[in-house]
Amino acid sequence: xxxxxxxxxxxxxxxxxxxxxxxxxxxxxxxxxxxxxxxxxxxxxxxxxxxxxxxxxxxxxxxxxxxxxxxxxxxxxxxxxxxxxxxxxxxxxxxxxxxxxxxxxxxxxxxxxxxxxxxxxxxxxxxxxxxxxxxxxxxxxxxxxxxxxxxxxxxxxxxxxxxxxxxxxxxxxxxxxxxxxxxxxxxxxxxxxxxxxxxxxxxxxxxxxxxx
Numbered sequence: 488x489x490x491x492x493x494x495x496x497x498x499x500x501x502x503x504x505x506x507x508x509x510x511x512x513x514x515x516x517x518x519x520x521x522x523x524x525x526x527x528x529x530x531x532x533x534x535x536x537x538x539x540x541x542x543x544x545x546x547x548x549x550x551x552x553x554x555x556x557x558x559x560x561x562x563x564x565x566x567x568x569x570x571x572x573x574x575x576x577x578x579x580x581x582x583x584x585x586x587x588x589x590x591x592x593x594x595x596x597x598x599x600x601x602x603x604x605x606x607x608x609x610x611x612x613x614x615x616x617x618x619x620x621x622x623x624x625x626x627x628x629x630x631x632x633x634x635x636x637x638x639x640x641x642x643x644x645x646x647x648x649x650x651x652x653x654x655x656x657x658x659x660x661x662x663x664x665x666x667x668x669x670x671x672x673x674x675x676x677x678x679x680x681x682x683x684x685x686x687x688x689x690x691x692x693x694x695x696x697x698x699x
Contacts (some may be wrong), residue, residue, distance in 0.1 A: 489527045489536060494520060494546040495520040502623055507689055510563045512680050518555040519642060525552045530540030535641050540620035548605060550616030551646040563627040564685060574624055576692050578617050581626040584684035585613065591680040594670050601650025609652055610663035633666035
């Protein structure tokens with residue numbers, strides 16, 4: 488039987504901070520994080536998870552189950568005191584800022600796909616979700632730097648729902664990494680650009696809320 492732990496990975500600390508905060512980090516090992524409505528029997532290949540001793544957690548946000556590993560990058564962005572009517576704009580701002588930060592490193596042909604993905608062409612490189620506890624609006628995402636889709640498929644079952652552009656494709660046909668695409672990635676440069684773009688976009692949202 489799989490033990491499911493509450494989500495307590497490093498980005499959760501943003502929920503203790505005020506204002507706009509960004510935390511980008513690389514996991515120290517493999518973790519599986521269930522979406523709020525996912526269950527191990529439907530979301531996981533349980534024998535592989537148990538045999539390999541993978542830590543399983545459940546996050547409070549929506550979206551489907553993800554694999555975190557040292558070959559992925561977790562991006563968390565939190566803001567306090569944001570009116571609920573701006574939640575969608577905040578979500579769009581976060582994805583847009585990530586796209587801009589990736590493009591600043593020469594990564595081209597990427598765009599938002601489905602509800603919450605970022606894709607290179609028709610291949611997913613990032614999935615994201617949102618959470619609104621108390622006075623926070625919390626965005627987090629997983630960017631696939633160099634993780635193999637075969638490893639993801641080893642642990643994660645095909646999701647029970649999927650974005651329209653997936654078209655039933657299995658993980659190995661749907662997910663791709665920046666390394667497979669032939670890109671070099673500098674995390675520090677990415678952090679600098681992400682901070683610039685997200686602050687610029689949030690300022691635009693806050694300016695709109697002030698003049699309305």
